[in-house]
Amino acid sequence: MKKLNVELGEGSYSILIGSDLLAQSGVLFAANGVKGRIMVVTNPTVAQWYLEPLMDSLRSSGYQAEAFLIPDGEEYKSLEQANRIYDQLVKGKYDRKSVLVALGGGVIGDLTGFVAATYMRGIRFIQVPTTLLAQVDSSIGGKTAVNHPQGKNLIGVFYQPSLVVSDVATFGTLPDREFSSGMVEVIKHGVILDPEYFKMLLNELPALKTRKPELMTEIVEGSCRIKARIVQEDEKETGLRGILNFGHTIGHALESITDYQYYKHGEAVAVGILAALKIAIRNDTLQDSGLEQSLAFLFGALDLPTAIPGLNVAEIISLLYLDKKVEYGKVRWVLPERLGQVTISNEIPGETVKDTLLELGGV
Numbered sequence: 001m002k003k004l005n006v007e008l009g010e011g012s013y014s015i016l017i018g019s020d021l022l023a024q025s026g027v028l029f030a031a032n033g034v035k036g037r038i039m040v041v042t043n044p045t046v047a048q049w050y051l052e053p054l055m056d057s058l059r060s061s062g063y064q065a066e067a068f069l070i071p072d073g074e075e076y077k078s079l080e081q082a083n084r085i086y087d088q089l090v091k092g093k094y095d096r097k098s099v100l101v102a103l104g105g106g107v108i109g110d111l112t113g114f115v116a117a118t119y120m121r122g123i124r125f126i127q128v129p130t131t132l133l134a135q136v137d138s139s140i141g142g143k144t145a146v147n148h149p150q151g152k153n154l155i156g157v158f159y160q161p162s163l164v165v166s167d168v169a170t171f172g173t174l175p176d177r178e179f180s181s182g183m184v185e186v187i188k189h190g191v192i193l194d195p196e197y198f199k200m201l202l203n204e205l206p207a208l209k210t211r212k213p214e215l216m217t218e219i220v221e222g223s224c225r226i227k228a229r230i231v232q233e234d235e236k237e238t239g240l241r242g243i244l245n246f247g248h249t250i251g252h253a254l255e256s257i258t259d260y261q262y263y264k265h266g267e268a269v270a271v272g273i274l275a276a277l278k279i280a281i282r283n284d285t286l287q288d289s290g291l292e293q294s295l296a297f298l299f300g301a302l303d304l305p306t307a308i309p310g311l312n313v314a315e316i317i318s319l320l321y322l323d324k325k326v327e328y329g330k331v332r333w334v335l336p337e338r339l340g341q342v343t344i345s346n347e348i349p350g351e352t353v354k355d356t357l358l359e360l361g362g363v
């Protein structure tokens with residue numbers, strides 16, 4: 001098992017990464033000072049495989065624990081479902097020393113974190129992420145949120161977990177598209193900050209697709225280390241943390257224009273990363289001729305989309321201005337400079353963006 005610390009002063013916490021950790025969660029929670037009654041929030045998909053080992057382990061370590069299920073799907077990351085959890089907490093007389101555990105992907109993590117941040121002005125919560133995306137991205141960094149009918153993640157708060165327990169054995173049941181979608185965030189971490197990590201991904205790609213626990217532990221640890229480094233320097237995204245949005249400017253617009261029905265989040269970000277790369281080429285600021293080829297190779301091998309056939313370019317561009325990252329009416333672009341280094345620019349001409357989207361198959 002690997003252990004990483006996210007150093008945020010009083011809000012510091014550990015991330016434990018390894019195989020078959022769910023069955024040891026009671027012991028791991030106790031060893032990390034977790035006390036109090038526990039409510040585990042999960043969904044039926046995840047529960048069918050992973051709830052019992054978690055509950056058994058918690059109970060055999062002496063914890064009083066119950067589970068609460070939310071239906072599976074992004075549309076349930078809502079205030080309505082948050083309210084159902086509040087109701088259950090109030091009904092069960094959960095006090096301020098209680099602990100919420102999020103067992104599932106990013107939807108369960110974001111929703112449970114939001115409830116933990118707001119119930120009785122904040123109770124502790126633990127992330128037990130079960131998707132690759134959640135282990136390398138959403139479970140660390142403390143962004144919690146629910147969706148509003150008018151937009152994703154519009155209602156939320158920064159609230160750090162007390163502990164993250166990432167069991168890479170849960171990838172055994174993850175559908176291929178979810179796995180590949182999570183890999184995009186992994187690849188992103190390499191491109192923005194860590195050339196060695198990126199090269200390791202390129203070398204290990206065939207083995208990586210078999211999801212071997214030892215290798216996945218290494219990959220998740222590497223990604224968490226990169227994300228933790230950024231979050232430690234800029235917890236509330238006032239500067240450096242913005243580079244994590246690499247690929248997300250176009251990515252969010254693609255998710256939105258397709259009503260979140262066509263692309264998985266990571267798939268849209270993959271196209272967004274390629275778009276950012278092409279914008280950097282047009283802008284004459286990319287200083288790494290091999291990066292485009294490496295990314296095309298990785299995305300191709302992971303069956304990720306690399307184009308936007310038939311999508312309306314004008315509509316995509318208008319959506320860019322609705323993004324949370326727009327500042328003073330200007331889109332903030334995170335553009336690759338070379339492997340391991342990106343720059344932020346809000347001076348990219350509209351024509352460059354338009355031509356790039358047309359090149360990617362937009363109309």
Ligand SMILES: NC(=O)c1ccc[n+]([C@@H]2O[C@H](COP(=O)([O-])OP(=O)(O)OC[C@H]3O[C@@H](n4cnc5c(N)ncnc54)[C@H](O)[C@@H]3O)[C@@H](O)[C@H]2O)c1
Pocket residue numbers: 043045046072073074077104105106107108110130131133134137138139140141142143144152153170171172173174175178265
């Ligand atoms: N807080 C953050 O910093 C942050 C960062 C990125 C994304 N997000 C949010 O995360 C969400 C996406 O997360 P996600 O990609 O994990 O999606 P998800 O939570 O919807 O999970 C994807 C699907 O996989 C299922 N699943 C989960 N674990 C499984 C397993 N081990 N085996 C089989 N199926 C499993 C889920 O039930 C779901 O059907 C979005 O709401 C996004 O906004 C948050």
